[in-house]
Amino acid sequence: xxxxxxxxxxxxxxxxxxxxxxxxxxxxxxxxxxxxxxxxxxxxxxxxxxxxxxxxxxxxxxxxxxxxxxxxxxxxxxxxxxxxxxxxxxxxxxxxxxxxxxxxxxxxxxxxxxxxxxxxxxxxxxxxxxxxxxxxxxxxxxxxxxxxxxxxxxxxxxxxxxxxxxxxxxxxxxxxxxxxxxxxxxxxxxxxxxxxxxxxxxxxxxxxxxxxxxxxxxxxxxxxxxxxxxxxxxxxxxxxxxxxxxxxxxxxxxxxxxxxxxxxxxxxxxxxxxxxxxxxxxxxxxxxxxxxxxxxxxxxxxxxxxxxxxxxxxxxxxxxxxxxxxxxxxxxxxxxxxxxxx
Amino acid sequence: xxxxxxxxxxxxxxxxxxxxxxxxxxxxxxxxxxxxxxxxxxxxxxxxxxxxxxxxxxxxxxxxxxxxxxxxxxxxxxxxxxxxxxxxxxxxxxxxxxxxxxxxxxxxxxxxxxxxxxxxxxxxxxxxxxxxxxxxxxxxxxxxxxxxxxxxxxxxxxxxxxxxxxxxxxxxxxxxxxxxxxxxxxxxxxxxxxxxxxxxxxxxxxxxxxxxxxxxxxxxxxxxxxxxxxxxxxxxxxxxxxxxxxxxxxxxxxxxxxxxxxxxxxxxxxxxxxxxxxxxxxxxxxxxxxxxxxxxxxxxxxxxxx
Numbered sequence: 001x002x003x004x005x006x007x008x009x010x011x012x013x014x015x016x017x018x019x020x021x022x023x024x025x026x027x028x029x030x031x032x033x034x035x036x037x038x039x040x041x042x043x044x045x046x047x048x049x050x051x052x053x054x055x056x057x058x059x060x061x062x063x064x065x066x067x068x069x070x071x072x073x074x075x076x077x078x079x080x081x082x083x084x085x086x087x088x089x090x091x092x093x094x095x096x097x098x099x100x101x102x103x104x105x106x107x108x109x110x111x112x113x114x115x116x117x118x119x120x121x122x123x124x125x126x127x128x129x130x131x132x133x134x135x136x137x138x139x140x141x142x143x144x145x146x147x148x149x150x151x152x153x154x155x156x157x158x159x160x161x162x163x164x165x166x167x168x169x170x171x172x173x174x175x176x177x178x179x180x181x182x183x184x185x186x187x188x189x190x191x192x193x194x195x196x197x198x199x200x201x202x203x204x205x206x207x208x209x210x211x212x213x214x215x216x217x218x219x220x221x222x223x224x225x226x227x228x229x230x231x232x233x234x235x236x237x238x239x240x241x242x243x244x245x246x247x248x249x250x251x252x253x254x255x256x257x258x259x260x261x262x263x264x265x266x267x268x269x270x271x272x273x274x275x276x277x278x279x280x281x282x283x284x285x286x287x288x289x290x291x292x293x294x295x296x297x298x299x300x301x302x303x304x305x306x307x308x309x310x311x312x313x314x315x316x317x318x319x320x321x322x323x324x325x326x327x328x329x330x331x332x333x334x335x336x337x338x339x340x341x342x
Numbered sequence: 343x344x345x346x347x348x349x350x351x352x353x354x355x356x357x358x359x360x361x362x363x364x365x366x367x368x369x370x371x372x373x374x375x376x377x378x379x380x381x382x383x384x385x386x387x388x389x390x391x392x393x394x395x396x397x398x399x400x401x402x403x404x405x406x407x408x409x410x411x412x413x414x415x416x417x418x419x420x421x422x423x424x425x426x427x428x429x430x431x432x433x434x435x436x437x438x439x440x441x442x443x444x445x446x447x448x449x450x451x452x453x454x455x456x457x458x459x460x461x462x463x464x465x466x467x468x469x470x471x472x473x474x475x476x477x478x479x480x481x482x483x484x485x486x487x488x489x490x491x492x493x494x495x496x497x498x499x500x501x502x503x504x505x506x507x508x509x510x511x512x513x514x515x516x517x518x519x520x521x522x523x524x525x526x527x528x529x530x531x532x533x534x535x536x537x538x539x540x541x542x543x544x545x546x547x548x549x550x551x552x553x554x555x556x557x558x559x560x561x562x563x564x565x566x567x568x569x570x571x572x573x574x575x576x577x578x579x580x581x582x583x584x585x586x587x588x589x590x591x592x593x594x595x596x597x598x599x600x601x602x603x604x605x606x607x608x609x610x611x612x613x614x615x616x617x618x619x620x621x622x623x624x625x626x627x628x629x630x631x632x633x634x635x636x637x638x639x640x641x642x643x644x645x646x647x648x
Contacts, residue, residue: 061448061450063450063453063454065453065457110629110633113636116448116449116450117375117377117449117450117453118588120377120450120453121377121584121588122588122632124581124584125585125588125625125628125629126625126629128581128625129622129625129626129629132621132622132625133622136618136619136622249577250577250581251574251577254457254461257454257457258457258458261454292465292468292469294461294465295461295462295465295466295468295469297461298458298461298462298465299458299462301454301458301461302440302455302458302459302462305444305451305454305455305458306440306443306444306455307443309447309451
């Protein structure tokens with residue numbers, strides 16, 4: 001692995017600092033533009049989910065249509081831990097991530113020798129198994145109603161204890177988690193590990209012939225992506241104060257694919273972040289105007305797949321790339337979806 | 343053991359219906375190497391079209407409306423069985439025209455596009471027909487129940503199973519005994535060679551997609567009196583369909599039929615022991631079979647693996 005050349009990149013790129021700074025001011029102005037504090041919590045949680053998901057879809061080229069399962073596993077694990085053991089924020093979150101990691105690791109064993117459509121089909125099947133178990137295993141999961149009254153445990157920092165009951169406090173906590181996840185993933189995709197993932201996406205056979213254990217890389221990235229989904233799920237169960245099977249349905253698993261693609265996950269690290277923000281704003285802004293917003297969103301998605309699979313981030317890169325600049329060499333000559341750089 | 347017999351029978355009839363759902367899916371996968379996630383929405387659309395044909399809004403037909411409604415239900419039902427799948431086929435052809443931009447790209451684009459199309463179709467159904475549950479009327483002669491060997495059977499389920507068997511047989515005849523079937527099979531086997539022989543591949547794809555969509559619509563009409571009709575009923579259809587295809591082996595006619603029957607029997611028999619969990623058995627069946635035989639029961643190497 002040491003033979004893979006790495007491109008030096010900053011720990012916290014400008015775009016990330018800007019995003020986090022803008023989001024940090026969100027509670028100050030979100031109410032004045034007619035939206036509400038809880039929306040910020042939701043967006044930040046799904047950004048974590050989306051960034052983890054894009055490790056699979058964008059970086060490794062593995063389309064998972066059953067990722068909601070791991071989001072749900074995290075949500076249930078967090079809720080069950082609070083109910084059965086004791087109330088603890090960080091332990092609950094850690095357990096959720098571990099539970100989702102284990103679930104992802106087991107499923108990954110069945111998937112990692114597959115690719116393309118077969119991979120996608122198997123993820124649908126496994127996603128459905130988790131969803132089905134969540135609905136039917138009443139004694140543990142509470143069936144279709146799910147787990148109710150999940151607490152929002154306070155954040156214990158040594159002597160101090162920060163309550164997260166208000167949505168603003170929870171938002172800052174989630175934003176902190178988002179920052180940690182974003183920095184960690186940014187490092188990861190620029191590490192030799194991340195480069196191998198991209199090599200697998202471009203040509204699995206070639207990556208294997210060069211000597212990488214492709215199976216192991218695919219398995220590891222699947223489990224890791226599942227763990228991040230589980231972490232996001234634990235935050236979601238806290239935000240909703242409940243965990244329910246809806247988030248594991250095929251529909252919900254498809255929505256994260258849509259968000260990542262519309263945002264431009266194929267060409268940019270930031271694709272899922274953009275996609276999540278666009279999705280939730282569309283839901284709330286279009287949803288206020290028309291009941292059928294999902295129809296319009298679906299149409300936009302279809303058009304995006306047909307004409308702009310590089311998504312919003314791709315359009316932006318094309319726009320920036322068309323403006324001549326000394327710092328960019330030969331950007332225009334690269335194939336647009338060939339590799340993710342920024 | 344004797345008490346398992348009705349469950350076995352139930353599973354067998356369900357299996358035939360599953361096979362009918364999977365057939366259209368199989369045709370499209372076989373010829374076009376495309377997983378059509380909109381299959382379930384086309385299934386639902388068929389049932390909604392039938393709903394309109396059986397009991398149209400009298401205002402639409404004007405003076406004809408009353409005399410149309412005076413026709414016996416059986417006649418209107420038969421008309422729906424004939425016309426609604428054709429309409430769904432036309433919708434499917436429209437979808438295929440949109441699909442053309444994704445040919446030659448990675449197979450995932452087709453998957454994503456049909457996922458989006460499924461969402462759009464489902465939401466359109468919600469707008470046109472409302473979100474609530476609806477009922478597809480069936481003629482009196484095939485509703486109700488009958489007694490056989492001391493057990494009660496639903497007449498409609500028997501009709502549906504026989505209808506599915508007949509439709510499967512017709513598709514088989516079409517594929518095996520007509521020149522069109524030969525072209526479709528050849529197209530699935532080696533599309534380059536088919537094109538070299540001077541057959542218009544573009545038109546073939548359009549027709550196959552229309553045929554597959556029409557079969558989805560037909561399955562929808564036959565099945566929704568049993569399952570109930572709501573806008574998201576398609577999910578209940580598309581998931582067994584792709585499970586069966588992967589189980590049976592992509593592009594194999596008998597794989598789809600046998601896969602459908604296996605899944606149906608598995609669901610029926612687990613229903614005897616744990617009725618709430620019966621649907622889980624089909625996922626487990628798939629995972630077991632595919633772990634042992636990576637290409638399903640009758641699968642050959644497919645382009646989709648690349």
